Amino acid sequence: MSTPSSLKRYLIALSSSQEEQNDKNGPLVEWIGVHQHTLAKNCSLWTSPDVFRQLQDDDKKTPLLEVETLWEDAGCNSVSDLLVASKILASSDDILGVVWIPPPDDTTALHNLVRACSFANIPLALNLASAQLLPKALFRRMAILIFNPAAGQRPPQQDMQEIQSILQSAFDLRVVYTEQDKDVSEQAKEILAWIQAKYGNTNSHDDNNNNNPTPAPILLASGGDGTVSAIAGATIDSGITVGIIPRGTANAFSVALGIPTDVQGACQTIVHGAKRQVDGATVSFNNTTTNDDESNTEISWINHGGLGFEAGLVGNTTRELKDTFGNFGYTIGAVQQVLNQKPFQCTFQLDDDPASQKSIQTTVVTISNVDAPSSIFAQGFGKVIPDDGLFEVTIAVIEHELDAIEGIVALAINTWIKDSVGSPKLLCLRCRKFQVSCSPAQKLLLDGEVLEVDERPVVFECKPKGLNVVVPMSDTTSSNTNESG
Structure with a gap:
């Protein structure tokens, strides 16, 4: 797989040795072969046509390494030196270092490369001894x-x-x-x-x-x-x-x-x-109102999922509100959503167990994976454990108009004491898999993004310790x- 252009960094590898110019394995090609695995993970090679031909002809020696030639024809040494020096100066941000193995008596070609590398602050190895140190010196994580x-x-x-x-x-x-x-x-x-x-x-x-x-x-x-x-x-x-x-x-x-x-x-x-x-998590759902089973979508997520009130809250909190008021913008959106949110029927099942299926009336369903203490609707248990392999699910039980207020007060107390007060207006569950459907259909909040779903089941699944x-x-x-x- 080729390296995306935005990630590419290069090591320039050149040689004036007679062996490499005669298309025989010289010291530079041998050095590349020894270090090919380290080089392949950290950079691509820019090299001279003679070295390029050898690496292409003997591709078994460097199967993972991406190699490009700096120019099409070797020409005379003075012209190639100028080409390399200009490449160093023009692409200094993309070049990690230069390895050049010159013949012992060649000082003319050395001048342009040394000046270019010095000006661009790029390491230059002029013999095999210094080249051996380059991989360890250059290639940080x-x-x-x-x-x-x-x-x-x-x-x-x-x-x-x-x-x-x-x-x-x-x-x-x-x-x-x-x-x-x-x-x-x-x-x-x-x-x-x-x-x-x-x-x-x-x-x-x-x-x-x-x-x-x-x-x-x-x-x-x-x-x-x-x-x-x-x-x-x-x-x-x-x-x-x-x-x-x-x-x-x-x-x-x-x-x-x-x-x-x-x-x-x-x-x-x-x-x-x-x-x-x-823990990481996935959710799968149908994002259309058709009966097409192929419309099922699966998304990875990490933090917080919700149906009902919270999705409406985020939908009401526009970018302008957040830019103007910061987190207080969510408070303004909450006031608007309190006026708009209607109770809905929620039917759920835990961990693929049919015996766990239940249906209740609610205004908010929260599924927490890794959640901040300030996320009040996630505090059914008073805290969220990010690495236990389980979701913390909180559902408000709504039978009368004032039940929502009683549930919010209980959540606020839970948040304060970091424990559960055991309110009858809150149904608190822990599970690895949570399947839920809502009637009428509710929007889905997923890590700050609001998505359209229909009345078919939405399935949340925890991936224990899936994130580093x-x-x-x-x-x-x-x-x-x-x-x-």
Whole structure:
């Protein structure tokens, strides 16, 4: 699988040795063969036509390595040196280093390359001894940042500069921007597929194993709850570690796991924090009102699901309200939704057990996976456990008009005491799989996004410890080795 252009970095590998110019295996080709696995995971090669031909003819030697030629014909050495020097200066941000094996008496060709590398601050190895040190010196753990420029209250350039100032010293940082016409989860899945093609079974990688010279890249998500959910959700059960740089309004997932919600604090957590395994989740539903069974949709999610009141609340809280009032915008939306929400019939079943099926009248159904203490509708038990392999489900029992108020008061008390007061107006459940249908159909809230569903069952399924997330050291009992390796 070829490397996406936004992730490509290059090592320039050149040789003036007689063996390589005569299309025989010279010292540079031998060096590439020895280090091909490390090179393939970290970069592509730009090389001279003679070395390129040998690597193409002997493709069994470098089956994983992407190789491109710098020019079509070798020409004279002075012209090729100028071409390489100009390439270094024009593409310095994409070049990790240069390996050039010159003949002992060649000083003319050396001049242009040394000046170009010095000006661009790019490491240059001029013999095999220094070339042997390059892989260890250059190839730090890769961090791939998916950055949503539309998120946040500050200019995105300001956030990006702060992120780069902290992370570039610890990681080989590569940045991918979200696109308006492309689903963020699809971008994340494409990157995940590339990582797995390069690194093999990422579930077998131990980030804290010092004997592993090239741990799989860490995937970083920077944006609001929707962006974070889409990116982290794509990694469920993949073994890939995720770092979060929250730049949204609520930042619920970060708050729930104790991740700082400022850019600097979040980046420092990624550098100095440790991996924690928490539960992931999926939901499947029909998103049309037709009887077409093929319309079933499955989505990964990480934080909070809801039907009824909460979906209407988020729908009423416009982008303008959030930009103007921040989290208080949700309070304004809540007032509007209290006036609009009507009771509905909820029929549910737990863990595929027909005996558990029940039908009640309600105004809100909340399914919590990893949820912040401030999420009041998630506090049926007074707290949400993010790594127990179970959802916390809270359903308001509505028989009379004042029952909703009594249920909200009970949830507020639960939130305060971090325990359940046992209100008869709240039905609180724990399960690994939750199937629910609503009549009339209710909108589905999923990690801050509102989706249309019909009256057919919506099925939530927990993925125990399916997510690897970088959290502050104080919030994990895992190994104290930091994620930057």
